[in-house]
Amino acid sequence: MxxxxxxxxxxxxxxxxxxxxxxxxxxxxxxxxxxxxxxxxxxxxxxxxxxxxxxxxxxxxxxxxxxxxxxxxxxxxxxxxxxxxxxxxxxxxxxxxxxxxxxxxxxxxxxxxxxxxxxxxxxxxxxxxxxxxxxxxxxxxxxxxxxxxTPRLPDWPGRDTYTGELRHAAEYRSPAPYAGRDVLVVGVGNTGAEIAVDLVEVVAAVDAFEDGKAVLADGSRIAPDAVIAATGYRxxxxxxxxxxxxxxxxxxxxxxxxxxxxxxxxxxxxxxxxxxxxxxxxxxxxxxxxxxxxxxxxxxxxxxxxx
Incomplete structure (x- = not known):
């Protein structure tokens, strides 16, 4: 070169x-x-x-x-x-x-x-x-x-008030930092599926964040320790x-x-x-x-x- x-x-x-x-x-x-x-x-x-x-x-x-x-x-x-x-x-x-x-x-x-x-x-x-x-x-x-x-992180309502860890999949390297924690992976493309390969539960898409919880499309709420957004790029x-x-x-x-x-x-x-x-x-x-x-x-x- x-x-x-x-x-x-x-x-x-x-x-x-x-x-x-x-x-x-x-x-x-x-x-x-x-x-x-x-x-x-x-x-x-x-x-x-x-x-x-x-x-x-x-x-x-x-x-x-x-x-x-x-x-x-x-x-x-x-x-x-x-x-x-x-x-x-x-x-x-x-x-x-x-x-x-x-x-x-x-x-x-x-x-x-x-x-x-x-x-x-x-x-x-x-x-x-x-x-x-x-x-x-x-x-x-x-x-x-x-x-x-350029990583694309959706502007979910209430995102700025979420107190847990929120990062784009571009920052994800390995599961080691998440051992023993509840992690929500958003996105089911190749990246999201691979990052979530060890998870046993699939839930609805994220609509918003409210009171420290993720509000899902089906109306349910969960409070993960971390959210990894495999939501694509610009x-x-x-x-x-x-x-x-x-x-x-x-x-x-x-x-x-x-x-x-x-x-x-x-x-x-x-x-x-x-x-x-x-x-x-x-x-x-x-x-x-x-x-x-x-x-x-x-x-x-x-x-x-x-x-």
């Missing part, structure tokens, strides 16, 4: 044919796109706000395993090792992403957060406003910040690209994969769907489509790799 910090230094105007593709986010989607672009001889620079690749995977709960098999979860150009087993554990996913970046010699700059994307001042390409006063101009931009960007794209008219009413990109939103040529999105076939498999497909689209539509403006 090439940590090209210099690539994210404040820039002067770049020649339109000497601009990289900037990929925002060094999760599996961003890494896969960067490799696919590199395989076509196009320079891709991955910008990651954390200090490591795969930062969201590092924050997942300890017992997490992929819900798709190892063979269906590998990214293009590098199989997952057989020793990971059929259902790959969280820490092995992180190891795989680190190896993927190293194996493909991806150009990744960590510690850089992109706050806003807008059209380049010369009208050709995109201008990224990033931490440290950086202004980066790219021929194209791929937003790969992920589906699970994509968190409004500040980044919301002003460009590329999001729908729910904050989801109106175009995905190899298609660009109308009026935003060279702006691509990956990782904002939740397909039944598995997220990693979809990211691998998106990567090829995006790289193919860039090679067809923006290649004349993208800086090329030497050799």
């Amino acid at each position: 090439a940590d090209s910090t210099a690539s994210a230094a404040p820039q002067g105007p770049a020649h339109p044919a000497d601009r990289p593709v900037y990929v925002i986010g060094a999760g599996p989607g961003g890494l896969a796109v960067a490799h696919a672009l590199r395989a076509r001889g196009l320079r891709a620079v991955v910008l990651e706000r954390a200090d490591h690749v795969g930062s969201s995977w590092r924050r997942h709960y300890d017992r997490l395993r992929l819900h798709t098999t190892r063979r269906l979860s590998a990214l293009p150009g590098l199989p997952m090792p057989r020793r990971f087993g059929r259902w790959v554990a969280r820490d092995d996913v992180v190891r795989y992403l680190e190896k993927y970046a190293e194996h493909h010699q991806l150009e990744i700059v960590t510690g850089v957060e992109v706050f806003r994307v807008e059209r380049a001042r010369d009208g050709d390409g995109w201008l990224l406003h990033a931490s440290g006063g950086r202004e980066l101009t790219g021929a194209a931009v791929v937003v790969a910040t992920g589906h699970n960007h 994509r968190g794209l409004e500040g980044l690209v919301g002003h460009l008219g590329v999001l729908d009413g729910t904050g989801r990109p109106v175009a995905h994969g190899g298609r660009c939103p109308a009026g935003a040529p060279g702006l691509y999105f990956t990782g904002f769907t939740n397909p039944i076939s598995g997220m990693l498999r979809e990211l691998a497909i998106d990567a090829g489509r995006i790289a193919g689209a860039v090679a067809k539509r923006q290649a004349g403006r993208v800086s090329r790799l030497p050799g």
